[in-house]
Amino acid sequence: xxxxxxxxxxxxxxxxxxxxxxxxxxxxxxxxxxxxxxxxxxxxxxxxxxxxxxxxxxxxxxxxxxxxxxxxxxxxxxxxxxxxxxxxxxxxxxxxxxxxxxxxxxxxxxxxxxxxxxxxxxxxxxxxxxxxxxxxxxxxxxxxxxxxxxxxxxxxxxxxx
Amino acid sequence: xxxxxxxxxxxxxxxxxxxxxxxxxxxxxxxxxxxxxxxxxxxxxxxxxxxxxxxxxxxxxxxxxxxxxxxxxxxxxxxxxxxxxxxxxxxxxxxxxxxxxxxxxxxxxxxxxxxxxxxxxxxxxxxxxxxxxxxxxxxxxxxxxxxxxxxxxxxxxxxxxxxxxxxxxxxxxxxxxxxxxxxxxxxxxxxxxxxxxxxxxxxx
Numbered sequence: 001x002x003x004x005x006x007x008x009x010x011x012x013x014x015x016x017x018x019x020x021x022x023x024x025x026x027x028x029x030x031x032x033x034x035x036x037x038x039x040x041x042x043x044x045x046x047x048x049x050x051x052x053x054x055x056x057x058x059x060x061x062x063x064x065x066x067x068x069x070x071x072x073x074x075x076x077x078x079x080x081x082x083x084x085x086x087x088x089x090x091x092x093x094x095x096x097x098x099x100x101x102x103x104x105x106x107x108x109x110x111x112x113x114x115x116x117x118x119x120x121x122x123x124x125x126x127x128x129x130x131x132x133x134x135x136x137x138x139x140x141x142x143x144x145x146x147x148x149x150x151x152x153x154x155x156x157x158x159x160x161x
Numbered sequence: 162x163x164x165x166x167x168x169x170x171x172x173x174x175x176x177x178x179x180x181x182x183x184x185x186x187x188x189x190x191x192x193x194x195x196x197x198x199x200x201x202x203x204x205x206x207x208x209x210x211x212x213x214x215x216x217x218x219x220x221x222x223x224x225x226x227x228x229x230x231x232x233x234x235x236x237x238x239x240x241x242x243x244x245x246x247x248x249x250x251x252x253x254x255x256x257x258x259x260x261x262x263x264x265x266x267x268x269x270x271x272x273x274x275x276x277x278x279x280x281x282x283x284x285x286x287x288x289x290x291x292x293x294x295x296x297x298x299x300x301x302x303x304x305x306x307x308x309x310x311x312x313x314x315x316x317x318x319x320x321x322x323x324x325x326x327x328x329x330x331x332x333x334x335x336x337x338x339x340x341x342x343x344x345x346x347x348x349x350x351x352x353x354x355x356x357x358x359x360x361x362x363x364x365x
Binding site: 009010011016017019020021023024025027028029030033034035037038039041042044045046047051057059060075101116136137139141155157158159160 | 195200203207209211217220222223224226228230231233235237244254258261297299300319321344345348352
């Protein structure tokens with residue numbers, strides 16, 4: 001290690017940092033359930049799906065926040081994939097979420113809502129609309145299989161709802 | 162005046178090339194490689210969530226979202242050697258959304274002027290049995306009361322093992338050269354909040 005001569009207050013800073021590090025290690029380590037869940041996340045690995053990235057989140061829309069904010073206004077999210085986009089509105093139902101979705105361009109599809117409570121299977125109608133209730137709060141991703149189209153499913157990027 | 166990196170920041174047994182190898186193996190279907198990534202960066206991701214003062218349920222959610230984002234991006238990550246910083250930035254993004262959702266102020270601009278007044282917020286309950294004496298208890302309580310910006314920075318710096326200043330700069334979107342001076346100001350803020358003076362720290 002380099003023979004650095006620390007200034008006295010820098011040495012004190014290092015000691016304080018080390019004290020904090022030792023305390024954090026004792027009182028706030030990663031909970032076992034969190035580590036187990038992280039290992040389990042690997043089961044969601046898919047080799048051939050297309051990814052629809054999050055392109056818009058009303059939560060981070062400063063223009064909307066500048067105006068009068070209704071506390072119960074649903075959150076809107078837009079995910080953009082190579083050929084389809086998925087727009088969803090998220091409403092809160094206590095500790096659960098309700099989703100109202102729209103495939104763009106409109107198309108009938110099978111939708112799988114992947115959430116911490118498991119999997120919800122539903123259909124999007126001929127104009128691409130779908131809805132889901134009983135979605136657990138937490139990480140969510142939608143897998144969309146457009147009817148009559150060959151090819152990989154479209155997965156929306158995981159977000160916390 | 163020069164600001165050096167924290168001691169030990171580079172004394173890691175694993176190199177970025179090893180991290181990249183783990184990412185590639187996990188992308189190829191190797192669960193053990195994935196588990197190694199979780200073991201390696203689980204603490205860092207959790208620290209990010211807690212540094213934003215999220216409760217355990219929210220912190221668990223944003224951590225899990227970050228890991229799930231990594232799973233879906235294993236095959237397309239541009240710089241697999243920097244997967245740690247990628248995970249941490251992803252987690253931080255989710256934290257900012259959760260904070261917005263709850264109506265709290267988002268702690269951005271970490272390097273800006275630190276408000277040295279302690280915030281009058283309730284400290285989280287502390288299990289006294291876990292802390293070695295009154296000094297540690299007081300110190301941890303004070304840590305929970307310092308400004309949000311300082312908490313975010315310090316909680317990241319006290320992660321075990323500590324990230325490099327380059328990684329911190331990337332995760333918090335701060336110029337690397339400002340991290341040392343900001344750390345010093347935040348520690349001074351913490352000392353004032355906790356009433357700990359220099360020679361008291363020495364005598365422990």
